Amino acid sequence: MRLYEFEGKELFKKFKIPIPESRLVRNVDEVVAAIDEIKAPVVLKSQVLTGGRGKAGGIKTAESAEEARTLAEDLFKLTIKGYPVESLLVESKLDIKQEYYIGVTIDRANYTLVVIASGEGGVDIEETAEKHPDKIVKLPIAVEDELFTFDTLAIAKQIGIPATLIKQGAAIIVSLYNMFKKYDAKLVEINPLVLTESNLLLAADSRVSLDDDAVFRHPELKEMGIEMRHEEGEMTPRERQATEWGIPYLDLDGDIGMFPGGAGFGIMGNDFIHYYGGRPANFMDSGGGPSPERLAKMLVLLDENPNVKVIFGARFGGISRCDDFANGVVMFLKDHGLSKPMVMRMTGNMWQEGVRIFEEAKQASPELFNNVEFHGIETPIEEISKRAVELAKINAATSQ
Amino acid sequence: MAILVDKHSRVMVQGITGGAGKFHTERMIAYGTNIVGGTSPGKGGHEVSGKPVFDTVVECVDNTGADVSVIFLPARFVKEAAIEAIRAGIKFLVIVPEHIPIHDMLHVRREAVEHNATVIGGNTPGIITPGEANLGIMPDIAFAPGRVGTVSRSGSITYYVADTLTRSGYGETTCVGLGGDPVLGSTFNEILWMFEEDDKTRAVVMCGEIGGVYEEKATEIIPKMKTPVLAIIGGIYAPPGKRMGHAGAIVEGRMGTAKEKLDALAAAGAHPCKTFTQIPETLKKLRM
Numbered sequence: 079m080r081l082y083e084f085e086g087k088e089l090f091k092k093f094k095i096p097i098p099e100s101r102l103v104r105n106v107d108e109v110v111a112a113i114d115e116i117k118a119p120v121v122l123k124s125q126v127l128t129g130g131r132g133k134a135g136g137i138k139t140a141e142s143a144e145e146a147r148t149l150a151e152d153l154f155k156l157t158i159k160g161y162p163v164e165s166l167l168v169e170s171k172l173d174i175k176q177e178y179y180i181g182v183t184i185d186r187a188n189y190t191l192v193v194i195a196s197g198e199g200g201v202d203i204e205e206t207a208e209k210h211p212d213k214i215v216k217l218p219i220a221v222e223d224e225l226f227t228f229d230t231l232a233i234a235k236q237i238g239i240p241a242t243l244i245k246q247g248a249a250i251i252v253s254l255y256n257m258f259k260k261y262d263a264k265l266v267e268i269n270p271l272v273l274t275e276s277n278l279l280l281a282a283d284s285r286v287s288l289d290d291d292a293v294f295r296h297p298e299l300k301e302m303g304i305e306m307r308h309e310e311g312e313m314t315p316r317e318r319q320a321t322e323w324g325i326p327y328l329d330l331d332g333d334i335g336m337f338p339g340g341a342g343f344g345i346m347g348n349d350f351i352h353y354y355g356g357r358p359a360n361f362m363d364s365g366g367g368p369s370p371e372r373l374a375k376m377l378v379l380l381d382e383n384p385n386v387k388v389i390f391g392a393r394f395g396g397i398s399r400c401d402d403f404a405n406g407v408v409m410f411l412k413d414h415g416l417s418k419p420m421v422m423r424m425t426g427n428m429w430q431e432g433v434r435i436f437e438e439a440k441q442a443s444p445e446l447f448n449n450v451e452f453h454g455i456e457t458p459i460e461e462i463s464k465r466a467v468e469l470a471k472i473n474a475a476t477s478q
Numbered sequence: 479m480a481i482l483v484d485k486h487s488r489v490m491v492q493g494i495t496g497g498a499g500k501f502h503t504e505r506m507i508a509y510g511t512n513i514v515g516g517t518s519p520g521k522g523g524h525e526v527s528g529k530p531v532f533d534t535v536v537e538c539v540d541n542t543g544a545d546v547s548v549i550f551l552p553a554r555f556v557k558e559a560a561i562e563a564i565r566a567g568i569k570f571l572v573i574v575p576e577h578i579p580i581h582d583m584l585h586v587r588r589e590a591v592e593h594n595a596t597v598i599g600g601n602t603p604g605i606i607t608p609g610e611a612n613l614g615i616m617p618d619i620a621f622a623p624g625r626v627g628t629v630s631r632s633g634s635i636t637y638y639v640a641d642t643l644t645r646s647g648y649g650e651t652t653c654v655g656l657g658g659d660p661v662l663g664s665t666f667n668e669i670l671w672m673f674e675e676d677d678k679t680r681a682v683v684m685c686g687e688i689g690g691v692y693e694e695k696a697t698e699i700i701p702k703m704k705t706p707v708l709a710i711i712g713g714i715y716a717p718p719g720k721r722m723g724h725a726g727a728i729v730e731g732r733m734g735t736a737k738e739k740l741d742a743l744a745a746a747g748a749h750p751c752k753t754f755t756q757i758p759e760t761l762k763k764l765r766m
Contacts (some may be wrong), residue, residue: 088735140588183559184584186690187665187691187695189584189588189661190584190593199511220587221581222585222588259581261577262581262662264580282622289581290577291553291578291579291659292579292580292582294554295554328717330717338634339634340632340658341634341658342630342633342634342635342685342687342712343634343638344629345632345687345688345713345716346632346638346712348713348716349715350753352714352715353752353753366615392634392643394617394620394634394637394638395617396603396633396634396637397574397633400549400559415724425617425620425622425641427505427615427617427618427621427638428615435740455619458642458754460755465545466533
């Protein structure tokens, strides 16, 4: 999950990485109050979970409080790549002499961490890496190894930090690495690390992305107000609801409600629906070995979504067994009820038991199954995908 | 022949007394897998499905001769369990749990390389050599002995592909689940080469998905292989920047879109497939 710039900088502060004076504000009056404290000129920086905010007009310089007020009024109306600007970071404007890049990330192909630095900061590092690979310094390091100042002194020199400041530069790199390890990060970047006219090194921006699967180790993040979120952007209300229920869920723009088993077919099923001319309304993953209650909740999400015209269920039971799956579907049909057509296929571990559960429930209350088309291993999943697309078109036509 | 496991493998289960561990141990035994025992700290001396339980992997290896281990433990315990197994001499390790912290897996991989062990997972459905051994959570119904190998990042895709191969009469030599987590114990490269060296495997189906670099890395090895490779990649229509369930399935920057992966693999000589039904069609064209 990605952190906001201001959150990343709070972590920098904890690790003694120097940052410019700044205040987080949520309305225009707070902007003016902030400038009272930190004095103009300032930079107003939109806090959004996406890149390219500078190009989108999300960063403005103000020479006075009045100017800041006018600019902030516009910024609070701005939407960047679909994400509304809800807060600004008001930061002292720096007199920039030089900009550097410093980052730590994971080299998945070689199974190491890697410290990356460049004398050309403030620009897209991937672009520099492509066009001028010679301007980038890389130091691979094993995850269990300590990064020492003698390693980073060499890096600080190589990227051209002045001799009088290389000790500070080296310390910043070590701190960034320690922060990366401490918070189980996937990526931390200072871009740019600014050398000011008064010879200070300051982290002018932060980019921090943490490993969702290790957040449990860092309860202090929650105390700082840093909660689970997507890599990019905020959640929709339905995504928030799903997250509360512990279900990985994404809203998409189509009308076929996807009720897959694992994430693998969740992803591939999305492709299949597209191949056959349909559009999925969502991505969803049941997770390994979901309980019937959880499966029933997954169906509630889809049934209550007005965009969904048909539900497409697929279960190839591995660790998620067919008996649990069938119990979940029956629980949903009984407790909530199905308001739209559902086509599904079920096979895999405990499939006989799953079929028995369906048959018994259907015998007891056949009306619950009016809208359900059920298939087993004999029907290829491609056929079920096609059928879902067909049903969505029929239902969309009749409901118009 | 097969790769990594067969009926002679001596398999232990770490976390054998837990709910999932117990359930799948019984399934694995029912399939005919040579399960020799397991571990659960504090429960040494007990039995699960007639197999001895030990407190540590070293004790299990000393008493049963185990050379393969399957881990069924919560993600936060996996790093220690995996390192314990590798240091106790286990040469092949199957890590079933999902959502293992990335930094932990980097550590496990280094231990494995140092000790010359092979690890698959985390978040792997396991590995099956049909008719001989089924390690992990894969449903028997999808598989039959045959002549095509599969290697996949997803459990459900493994089942659909095997099911397709089984119904079209090809069957499988061995099916390997690499796992869905972002950093994996093994990559396509290592497994593809094992299939290349297996005389019974006539073709390999590799199933990748958006995110990461492992599919791109495979383009280094595919041109060196005589065994044909079919490739299917999930996530052609996935929205960028969002995590689709698998921790691995996220497009990071410019890397790892499904389309780029499929194109790169095709350029390296793999045969791209869009749906499962295209797999037997392609095999037929290759006169397999």
